[in-house]
Amino acid sequence: MTHVDWQFGGWLHEWPQWISASVIAILAVIGVIYVTWFYRRTVGELSFARRLLLVTLRAVVVLILLLCLANPVRVPNGNTPTKPRGKVAVLVDRSASMSAPDHRGNTRLADALRLWKSHESDVNEYFSQITYHRFASALQPASSLENAVKANEVGGETHLFAALHQALETGASAIVCLTDGLDTTSDDAGKLVAEAVRRSVPIYFVPGENRVVSGTSLTVREIKVPAQILRHTEFTATALIEIAATEEHELPVELWSGDTKLAAEKLPVRAGRNTLSWPVQLTAGEQGPMPLEFRIGDKPSQIAACTTEVVESVKIDVLYYQGALQWGYRFLRGSLETDPSFRLTSILNPALKVQIEFDSPGQSALADLPDGARELKRFQIIILAHVFADRLTAKQQQALVEYARSGGGVLFISPDTSATARFSGTALEEMLPVVFAPTVAGSSEDLAAQRLRNELRQISSQSGDSLFAGHSAVGHERIALKPFALPSGGHRSAASALFQNSDAVNLPKFVENAKLRAVKSGAEVLAVSGQGAENSPDVLLARQQFGSGFTAALTTDLLWRWKLSLPSSSRAVEKFWQQLLLSLAPGSGSGLRVTKLTSSPAVNAPVELQLDASASDGVPSLEAVSPGGERNRLSLHESESERAGVWKSAFTPTAPGIWEVRATNSFHHTARLTFSVAAKARSTELLNLPTDLAVMRQIAQSTGGALVEKATVFERSKNLQDDFRAKRAQPLWNSGWLLGILLGFYAIELIVRRVFKLL
Amino acid sequence: MKFNFYVALTLMAFVFATQSQDDLRGDRVGWARLKTPSEWWKRHAEADPVLMKFLRANTSLNLDLKWNEADVENLHDMNCYPFLFSQGVETVASAKGRTNVAEYIRRGGFLLIDACIDDSVTPDPDVFFARQIQWLAESLPEARVLPLPSDHLIYRCYFQISEGKPPHTHTSWSQRDDPRWTKHGLYEIKIGSRTAGVITLSGLQCGWARVGSPPALNHDIACMKMLVNIYIFAMLHG
Numbered sequence: 001m002t003h004v005d006w007q008f009g010g011w012l013h014e015w016p017q018w019i020s021a022s023v024i025a026i027l028a029v030i031g032v033i034y035v036t037w038f039y040r041r042t043v044g045e046l047s048f049a050r051r052l053l054l055v056t057l058r059a060v061v062v063l064i065l066l067l068c069l070a071n072p073v074r075v076p077n078g079n080t081p082t083k084p085r086g087k088v089a090v091l092v093d094r095s096a097s098m099s100a101p102d103h104r105g106n107t108r109l110a111d112a113l114r115l116w117k118s119h120e121s122d123v124n125e126y127f128s129q130i131t132y133h134r135f136a137s138a139l140q141p142a143s144s145l146e147n148a149v150k151a152n153e154v155g156g157e158t159h160l161f162a163a164l165h166q167a168l169e170t171g172a173s174a175i176v177c178l179t180d181g182l183d184t185t186s187d188d189a190g191k192l193v194a195e196a197v198r199r200s201v202p203i204y205f206v207p208g209e210n211r212v213v214s215g216t217s218l219t220v221r222e223i224k225v226p227a228q229i230l231r232h233t234e235f236t237a238t239a240l241i242e243i244a245a246t247e248e249h250e251l252p253v254e255l256w257s258g259d260t261k262l263a264a265e266k267l268p269v270r271a272g273r274n275t276l277s278w279p280v281q282l283t284a285g286e287q288g289p290m291p292l293e294f295r296i297g298d299k300p301s302q303i304a305a306c307t308t309e310v311v312e313s314v315k316i317d318v319l320y321y322q323g324a325l326q327w328g329y330r331f332l333r334g335s336l337e338t339d340p341s342f343r344l345t346s347i348l349n350p351a352l353k354v355q356i357e358f359d360s361p362g363q364s365a366l367a368d369l370p371d372g373a374r375e376l377k378r379f380q381i382i383i384l385a386h387v388f389a390d391r392l393t394a395k396q397q398q399a400l401v402e403y404a405r406s407g408g409g410v411l412f413i414s415p416d417t418s419a420t421a422r423f424s425g426t427a428l429e430e431m432l433p434v435v436f437a438p439t440v441a442g443s444s445e446d447l448a449a450q451r452l453r454n455e456l457r458q459i460s461s462q463s464g465d466s467l468f469a470g471h472s473a474v475g476h477e478r479i480a481l482k483p484f485a486l487p488s489g490g491h492r493s494a495a496s497a498l499f500q501n502s503d504a505v506n507l508p509k510f511v512e513n514a515k516l517r518a519v520k521s522g523a524e525v526l527a528v529s530g531q532g533a534e535n536s537p538d539v540l541l542a543r544q545q546f547g548s549g550f551t552a553a554l555t556t557d558l559l560w561r562w563k564l565s566l567p568s569s570s571r572a573v574e575k576f577w578q579q580l581l582l583s584l585a586p587g588s589g590s591g592l593r594v595t596k597l598t599s600s601p602a603v604n605a606p607v608e609l610q611l612d613a614s615a616s617d618g619v620p621s622l623e624a625v626s627p628g629g630e631r632n633r634l635s636l637h638e639s640e641s642e643r644a645g646v647w648k649s650a651f652t653p654t655a656p657g658i659w660e661v662r663a664t665n666s667f668h669h670t671a672r673l674t675f676s677v678a679a680k681a682r683s684t685e686l687l688n689l690p691t692d693l694a695v696m697r698q699i700a701q702s703t704g705g706a707l708v709e710k711a712t713v714f715e716r717s718k719n720l721q722d723d724f725r726a727k728r729a730q731p732l733w734n735s736g737w738l739l740g741i742l743l744g745f746y747a748i749e750l751i752v753r754r755v756f757k758l759l
Numbered sequence: 760m761k762f763n764f765y766v767a768l769t770l771m772a773f774v775f776a777t778q779s780q781d782d783l784r785g786d787r788v789g790w791a792r793l794k795t796p797s798e799w800w801k802r803h804a805e806a807d808p809v810l811m812k813f814l815r816a817n818t819s820l821n822l823d824l825k826w827n828e829a830d831v832e833n834l835h836d837m838n839c840y841p842f843l844f845s846q847g848v849e850t851v852a853s854a855k856g857r858t859n860v861a862e863y864i865r866r867g868g869f870l871l872i873d874a875c876i877d878d879s880v881t882p883d884p885d886v887f888f889a890r891q892i893q894w895l896a897e898s899l900p901e902a903r904v905l906p907l908p909s910d911h912l913i914y915r916c917y918f919q920i921s922e923g924k925p926p927h928t929h930t931s932w933s934q935r936d937d938p939r940w941t942k943h944g945l946y947e948i949k950i951g952s953r954t955a956g957v958i959t960l961s962g963l964q965c966g967w968a969r970v971g972s973p974p975a976l977n978h979d980i981a982c983m984k985m986l987v988n989i990y991i992f993a994m995l996h997g
Contacts, residue, residue, distance in 0.1 A: 325819050326785030327841040330997055331867055334953070348995070352819055355916045356995050386785045415786065479839045512786070557786050560867070564838040568865035 024070055031062035044757050054756075057749035064742045086173030087129035090116075092148040093179035093208070095136040095158040100212055100688055108208030108691065112178040113149065115708060116206045120145075127173065135163035156686075161187040164203060164699075168195055174705070178206045181692030182273060189695065190520030193702045194435045197517055198425040202705035205696035212688045217244045218251075218297050219675065220304040221275070222595055224545070225292055227614060228311050229284040230341070233582065238279040239294040239304060242599075244689050245269050254295040255280050262292075272692040279524070284310045289669050302676075303660075306593035307669035309614075314341055316585050319379040321347045321369050323387035325354065328413075328558020332385075333363070335563075335577040342581070345379065349391055371395035373402035380585040381409040385558060389422035397427040404431050405547030409584030415512040415557040424517075433523030433544035434516045434553045481509035481565060484540055485530030506572045509565065510556035513538055518702060520544060526552075543584065550584045592620065592671040594663050601677045603656055611636060611647040611663050611671075620665040622649055627657030634661070653677040784821035791827040793837070793845040793870070795856070799880050800846050801828070806968035813967070813983045818917065818991070831856040837863045842993055844964075845872050846880075848898075849890035857898040864899060864955045869993040870948065876928050876940065876962030876971070884940050884960045891958055895948060904958065907945045913957075913992045918984040926981040928962035929971050945989075954997050957989050 015023075035058040039051050046054075098109040124130065132142040136155020139162075142148035160183035167175050175196075183189075196203055224238040243251060250266035263280045284290065293305035318336065322329055329346075336342040347366045348354050356365045369392065370376055376399055384400075404410045412432055414420050423429045424438040484507045507530070516539055519525055523544035528537035543552035563573045597608040613620045622634040632651065639646040653659055656679040662672040697707045753759045790811055794800050807826035814822050829837045831851050837843060837859060848870075851857055864870055872891055874881045881887045895902050907913055909923025920926075927941050940960055948956035965971065966982025 324785030324821075325991065325994060326821070327788060327994055328786065330994060334867060337952075353917070354991055354995065355912065357912050560841060561838075564841065564863075564866050564868060566866065568862055 020070075024066055028063060028066055031066065032059050035059050035062060042758055046756060046758075050756055054749060054752060057745055057752065060745045061742060061749070064738065064745070068738070086127055087131055087171070088123055088127040088174045088176060089131050089133060089167045089170055089172035090145065090148070091139070091163060091167055091175065091177040091179070092132070092134045092142075092145070093136070093158060093160065093177070094134045094149075095155040095182070095184075096686060097158065097180055097182050097688065098208055099154045100210075100686075102211040102213075104211065106210045108180045108210050109149065109178070110208075111210060112180075112206045112208030113145075115208075116145075116176070116178055119206075119708060123176070131170065131172070133163075133167060135159065139163040139166040157184045158182050159185055159187070161185070161189055161192045165192050165195060168192075168199055168201055172201060174202050174204065176204045176206060176708075178208060179696070180208050181205065181696040182689055183695075188520070188522065189699055190435075190522060191430060193518065193699055194429065194520065195425075196699075196703040197435060198438060200438075201703065203700055203703045204705040204708050205700050206708045207691055207693055207696060209691045213246075216246060217242070217600070217687060218302060219243075219596070219599065220294065220296055220302050220673065223292075223294055223304045223306055223593060225306055225308045225593070228309050228314060229290070230314050230582075231284050231287050231310050231312060234281060234283050234579070236279045236583065237282055237292055237294075237308075238277060239296065241267075241274075241276040241278065241296055243269055243274045243276065244687050245271055245274065246690060247271050251276070251296070252298050252301075253278050254301075255282075256293045256295065257291055270694060271690045272694070273689050277522070286310065287312055289667065291670070293672075303672060303674040304594075305673070306671040315343060316341055316381065316581065317343050317345070317379045318581060319345050319347070319366075319376065319382045320385065321349075321383065321387065322385045323349045323391055325352055326386055326558070328385065328560045331560035331563045331573070332383075332558050332577060335574040336581070337363075338571075338574050339578050342578070349387075351391060369396050369399075371399050373399045373406065376400070376403040376408065377406070379408065381411060381581050383411045383413065383581075384428075385413045386416070386419070387412075387414065388419055389426055389428070392428065394427070401427050401431045404549040404551050407548035409549055409581075410546075410551045411554065411581070411584055412552070413554045413556075413558060415510070415514050415555065417514045420514045420516075420555070431546045431551050432553050433520050433542040433551060434539065434555070435518040435520060437515055437517045479511060479561060481511060481561060482513075483530035484508045484510070484527040485537065487525045487528050487537075506570075508556075508559050508573075508576055509562040510540070510559055511561055512557055513540055514555040516555060521698070541580075552580070552584055554580075592663060592665050592669050594622070594661050594671050594673045596661075596673060596675055601653060601659070601675060603653055603677060603679055606650045606652050607659075607677075609634070609649045609651075609661055610639070611649060613645050613647070613663070613665055618666045619647070620663050622647075622661060622663045624651045624653075625660040625662065626653070627655055627659065784819050787821045787823060788842075789823040789825075789827045789840055791829040791837075791840040791843055793843045793848070793860075794828045794830045795845065795848065795850050796831075796852065797846055797850040799875060802846060802875055802877075802880065803964040803968040803970070806964070809979075810967050810983055810986060813980075814987060814990070818987060820990070831859055834859045834862060837868065838866070841867070842869045842871065842990060845870060846875060846964075847872055847887060847891060849887075849894045851894070851898075857894075861899040864902070864948070864950070868955075869997045870956035871989060871993075872956065872958045873963050874960045876965050884943060888943065888946075888958065888960060899948075899950075901950055902955065903949045904946050905949055907947050907957075909944065911945075912996065913945060913988055915988075916995070917988050917991045920985055920988060925959055925961040925963065925985050926966060926978060928966040928978065928982065931971055954992070956997075957993070959985075959989075961985070 035055050038058070039046075039055050042051075093109070093112075098112075099107050101107050132145055132148040133139050134142050134148040137157045137159050158179075160177075160179060160181070162185065164175060164177060167177075219242045220239060221242050222240040224236075224240070226235055229235045237255065239253065239255075241251070241253070248268070248270050251269050252266050253264070254261060255263045262282060265278065267276050267278060269276070278294075287310050289307050290310050291305065291307050293303060295301040295303055320329070320332070333344060333346070336344055343363070345364045345366055346356055346358070347369055348356055350368050358364055371393060372395075376382060382400065382403065400410060410431065412428070417437065420436040421438060424436045429436055508527070513529065519539055519542050523542045525539050525542045527541040528539055530537070538555070540556055541552065541554050543550055559573060559576070566572060592613045593611075595610045595612070597610055598606070601607045609622070611620060611622055619636060622636055624632045624634055626632075634649045634651050636647040636649050639648050651661075656677050658674055659677050660672055660674045662670060664670050693707065699705075700707050750759065790807060792801055792804055792807070804826055808824055811822050811824045811826070814820050815824070827840070829840055829843055831837070832853065832855055843863070848860055851860060860870070874884060874887050892904050895904060911923070914920040914923045924944050929937055929940065940962075943960040945961075946958040947954045948958065961982070962970070963982040963986050967979045967986070969979050972978035
């Protein structure tokens with residue numbers, strides 16, 4: 001659909017539209033008056049009717065000329081394309097939870113199908129092709145909706161996110177998924193959203209609901225505590241909890257060290273399956289073992305306990321890679337130099353052709369970023385500052401991903417939106433806690449034009465004459481520093497350690513920041529833009545657990561202007577960088593802790609366990625304690641993991657109830673874990689968890705889709721091509737038809753004049 | 760109108776010619792001269808845009824093309840720039856000015872002092888150098904001024920500077936070997952392990968302003984190359 005926009009040409013274009021319109025109108029009136037006057041007297045006598053005919057013909061010519069001068073343009077409106085195109089993939093969840101009937105015999109699948117049928121004709125009209133698939137643990141094609149719904153047997157697991165990810169690869173323009181939103185794997189929804197955003201594919205969910213009586217479960221999936229902590233420093237202990245609930249409620253959680261309660265809180269739990277992260281900010285005391293015990297829930301609470309070691313000193317090896325020449329490096333380096341714990345190895349992008357050398361013991365340089373994770377593993381943290389996607393090879397990016405996954409810390413820093421946009425969809429972006437805005441202009445011509453604009457902007461503040469004539473052009477920089485701010489609700493996160501006791505004056509300040517598309521689910525926002533943010537604040541610092549390591553993204557410059565703005569006596573900048581890097585650095589080795597690998601323990605079914613410990617402390621012992629108090633020593637075998645100090649074990653519970661496993665090392669440090677053992681095995685799929693509308697809504701909204709309700713309208717997402725077309729104006733006057741009409745009228749007038757013997 | 764067209768055309772050609780460098784530019788930053796009570800503080804400033812263009816064309820530095828002034832009496836002005844160019848600080852006599860320069864350097868700023876080789880500005884290079892040292896000793900007592908050896912990284916961190924010494928300018932090309940000037944290499948202002956500034960008695964600014972040397976000798980280019988090395992060294996090692 002199009003609409004006509006009026007745009008005046010020539011010298012009229014420079015004026016306000018109403019003035020131009022008035023001028024055209026006046027000219028039209030003058031033209032008609034002139035034509036009338038022109039035919040007032042003629043060589044021969046004319047009747048009134050003949051005179052009127054000639055006046056009309058001439059007036060039409062004049063008015064067409066004025067129309068050309070007015071220059072109307074046609075502007076296509078891209079919101080509602082006229083022709084349907086693209087294909088939509090319809091996915092049907094055939095897992096067991098969709099087929100479980102409630103007391104009325106209704107299934108979630110039937111409910112979702114009913115809702116879908118009311119919309120199917122709309123989608124048929126809009127898209128040129130519909131493909132059908134069914135999934136439980138794998139995506140399978142189906143010839144029709146009926147075929148997708150029919151299944152010989154239902155799946156015991158739901159790999160929802162994986163199935164949607166696979167559907168994205170089919171080249172669909174949109175995805176519709178009939179499901180209850182339950183994913184029984186530990187897959188990350190953030191990756192799915194990032195991929196859908198990158199491909200500009202909206203995901204629609206058609207939810208299936210019924211009134212089945214739901215079950216509940218509570219598991220401490222993992223606790224994360226650094227193996228070693230520098231004394232009198234702050235650190236984060238985190239419990240990762242999986243809970244399935246029938247209704248919204250609050251889950252009491254506590255953290256103890258010996259007889260001292262360190263923290264307590266009530267975590268909000270929504271109906272359905274929840275994965276909750278409870279990070280607690282702690283301060284290490286004096287040198288020695290520090291026992292930590294998480295108590296989750298009540299009546300009875302589940303316990304996960306470990307021991308960490310408070311040490312006198314630690315060494316943190318940092319690898320710093322810089323893609324562009326900028327001043328932040330020396331200020332960051334200076335901040336780390338004040339603490340001998342940090343040893344810095346620097347790499348400057350070889351394309352910069354700059355040499356760096358160091359002769360101080362805490363500093364060294366490398367020629368280029370290694371392309372193997374093994375070479376990176378000697379560093380605890382890697383900083384990527386002002387990097388460019390096309391300057392990092394696929395191998396280098398993959399090495400960084402493997403490095404972070406296996407326990408390294410990666411800090412990505414860039415204030416440049418155009419540079420970060422080029423990481424959209426790369427392996428590097430996958431591991432970061434944020435999703436970058438996708439690249440809009442990709443061609444070299446666009447880049448050149450952008451550079452030209454930058455250059456022109458550069459000289460716009462001074463006289464172009466003076467620049468090219470070599471005259472002096474003096475100015476005064478006016479740099480406005482913008483403050484960081486704490487995100488709302490960040491009071492109990494690692495942010496409180498980074499910015500603890502910081503009033504507004506001591507919070508970091510920056511000049512530029514890159515814009516983001518989104519923060520991944522599961523990531524923790526540590527800082528946002530503060531005062532002066534026009535709309536919603538920009539995310540400046542976010543981090544997330546990635547595999548066994550941490551990744552963080554700082555979307556500002558390297559804060560060197562903040563350093564220059566502070567009194568030389570201030571140590572705020574040094575503290576910020578050191579705390580940030582400490583929060584990302586993995587502990588050397590592993591603390592003593594036990595992790596349960598079996599998700600739903602049951603009587604007479606083996607329960608697998610993993611034991612992490614410091615390799616230098618020798619082989620720890622492990623025992624299982626039954627609900628009746630019987631103790632069984634468990635055998636350990638070394639894991640095939642690359643990391644030393646990882647053991648596996650297993651035992652078979654013989655009775656239902658609360659079981660406990662305890663590990664003890666040669667220093668008598670202990671770790672323990674309690675969990676409930678059911679009489680009969682029940683997978684997450686069969687717990688009859690409520691339909692997860694919140695997850696579906698979040699994914700749908702993040703990708704431009706919707707959670708389908710009766711009133712939902714399907715439409716294809718706006719893509720860049722549409723936007724471009726919407727802005728493209730086509731002049732209407734520049735047509736052969738109009739010229740032909742104009743000449744036609746003029747010719748008719750001449751002929752008529754000849755007929756009337758006026759020529 | 761025509762002028763704008765040619766400007767755009769020239770810039771377009773420049774943009775394509777320097778494409779690989781533009782892909783790598785980092786934070787934008789300004790170039791500034793330290794405004795002191797000296798009447799000479801902005802001598803040769805008219806040639807600074809030439810230096811800026813050289814820096815942008817030959818490196819991936821994201822430098823503003825205009826030059827700025829940073830008043831020694833205004834610390835906020837000075838803090839806008841990580842690198843300040845100065846004709847000399849010995850004329851800064853006020854307590855505020857002295858404190859500002861010292862505080863700027865302590866915060867992490869980098870100061871380049873470049874002596875003008877005109878006899879009317881710097882009659883005696885040794886006296887000029889001694890005054891800088893004395894001023895620094897009084898205002899920034901923790902700083903030491905040390906000569907940089909000829910194999911120092913500053914002579915090769917970007918451009919290879921031949922013979923490991925800075926190019927010397929003189930008001931008359933025939934007097935270019937005047938030992939009063941040429942005996943001086945580069946000096947670093949050192950605070951702890953950090954190089955917080957550089958002092959030159961080579962008239963680098965006079966060089967890129969094409970004083971005293973025929974253009975065909977490319978002495979201006981040599982001086983700008985030396986400045987590029989000092990700037991990059993300050994960014995990475997200062």
